[in-house]
Amino acid sequence: MITDTFKRTARHRLMMGAGAVSMLLLGCTPATETAAPETASAAEIHERLLTLDTHLDTPVHFGRNGWSMADAHDYATDASQVDLPRMEQGGLDGGFFVIYTPQGELTSAGYAEARAMATQRQREILEMAAANAERLELAYTADDALRIASEGKVFAFQSIENSWPLGEDIGALQSFYDNGVRMAGPVHSRDNQFADSTTGDGRWGGLSPAGRELVAEMNRLGIVVDGSHASDAAIDQLIELSATPIILSHSGPRWAMDHQRNLDDDGIRAVAASGGAICVNSVFLAPFLESEELTAIEERMDAEYRTASPTQQRALVRELRAAQGRAPQQEANFDAFMASLLHLLDVAGVDHVCMGADWDGGGGVIGMRDIAALPQVTARLLAAGYDEEDLQKIWSGNVLRLLRQAEDYAANH
Ligand SMILES: [Zn+2]
Secondary structure (H helix, E strand, O other): OOOHHHHHHHHHHHHHHHHHHHHHHOOOHHHOOHHHHOOOOOOHHHOOOOOEEEEEOHHHHHHHOOOOOOOOOOOOOOOOOOOOHHHHHOOOOOOEEEEEEEOOOHHHHHHHHHHHHHHHHHHHHHHHHHHOOOOEEEEEEEEHHHHHHHOOOOEEEEEOOOOOOOOOHHHHHHHHHOOOOOOOOOOOOOOOOOOHHHHHOOOOOOOOOOHHHHHHHHHHHHHEOOOOOOOOOHHHHHEEEEOOOOOEEEEEOOOOOOOOOOOOHHHHHHHHHOOOOEEEOOOOOOOOOOOOOHHHHHHHHHHHOOOOHHHHHHHHHHEEEEEEHHHOOOEEEEEHHHHHHHHHHHHHHHHEEEEOOEEEOOOOOOOOOOHHOOOOHHHHHHHOOOOHHHHHHHHHHHHHHHHHHHHHHHHOO
């Protein structure tokens, strides 16, 4: 069922048309709209921007008992942060839906298990898209994103977080690509066969020989190389080896918090100097605070949440939220998130920053609990002096540029 609000947006976007969106992306506002930015409210500007997030872990919910992308969910009673109604509410036009595999053993049995998990996750993404075809469409190219948004629908790219499921067969990336993957990172929270993790032991000194081959294969296919979770040395090597600029789909500055998952300013400048982009994370802005009560509920969530009845799921989340109220899990708030984003903009420049808050993967801060809160990011950026052209780059233009570069390289090699 398409809501009235959704129809209004669809009409707005149809009137605007893909041409206008492309012109905004190129940085030349059509003459008829030149007077608008001075008078438009932040909400109006947010609504007409083409927006995307580069790291939506929402597929972790696709297999949950009774959960549907089409339904509206609430932070108080559901663990998800993204669904179609909230994308509409938060003015989020699309993004990269993640095929995430938690790191396991580097053995043939481990590889087989990982391949099965990743294949299943991609199947769930394709099924979600098919089930919501009136409101969402899979995107394979940068142009697809513009066209799909101009038709008033959500565009859904796919990405891989952790290439462990490829095992010893880099050629297996082809089938993930054929089914829609356009961004991929070699590694997650532990070292694997391709690369050192920034939270690993440093087995390879960066990329392994297979990791170097993987970068070449991503370039050949037209997949944007994602350095988030890779060690600092591996990121340097990805920049050096990749034929097209890399992305960090959900990373932040060490300036905000001294954590390995964040980059120091030299690292941020290196990504920018190579033409790449860093998409601001909302995690690792402050330490996570643990309590026995929270740990116990989280363990029950891990064991029961996916298969429990929807009523039981809501009860579990209510318990979780109550415990979080008694012992906050983190102190990071929206001000800290914005400070981190503004620091990235200062260091990298407006052509090299993008949005990747790790929604449904641990993201969200006090004052920005789910994607419904995204218009306030635009309002703050405008208040900080960034104009609509800058915002268009940050919200999607920079990412689509990297995607086009990957597409162009693949078409010519
Ligand atoms: Zn991650």
